[in-house]
Amino acid sequence: MKGVIFNLLQEVVSAAHGADAWDDILDEAGVSGAYTSLGxxxxEEWETLVETASARLSLSRGELLRWFGQEAMPHLARAYPVFFEGHVSSRSFLAGVNDIIHAEVHKLYAGAACPHLxxxxxxxGGVAMAYTSQRRMCALxxxxTEGAARQFHEVITFEHAACVEKGDSACVFHIGWPSLEAAAND
Incomplete structure (x- = not known):
């Protein structure tokens, strides 16, 4: 896993709970915490951090990953504004993840194993989004997705219709934009 995701977790945890909380998580996890974005x-080190942060923050693994994803989006927007340029909604943003964002990630971080959407x-106006990843982080x-909606000041509905964690062959999300649905019905 690329160091940028570790750095992002540090930023999110530190912003919400303070730098001492992050240091405590590193100590409890028994990891160095010296992550470079390109490294x-x-x-397994990621999973150890997630497990430790989950326990420390009294969240399940899924709750922690979901919270992290939601809170990470403003940090990503500041660090990588080019990923958000040209998008007027979270729907167009999501549609560009594979072809634009993950393509750029591969340029910046050789060997990155990005999920596929x-x-x-x-x-x-809704979408079904199939999520495939060797890391099984559908909660992230x-x-x-929810963080992107917030970034674009939108309300979405999100249904986790199928999940590999529940024995399904793939994770499938149904995402709706109630404001688009209302406009389509007018």
């Missing part, structure tokens, strides 16, 4: 780190239109994908 690559073992997925496949979107298809469904009823009244949900948090990023």
């Amino acid at each position: 690559s780190y073992d997925d 496949k979107l298809r239109a469904i009823d009244a 994908a949900q948090g990023f």
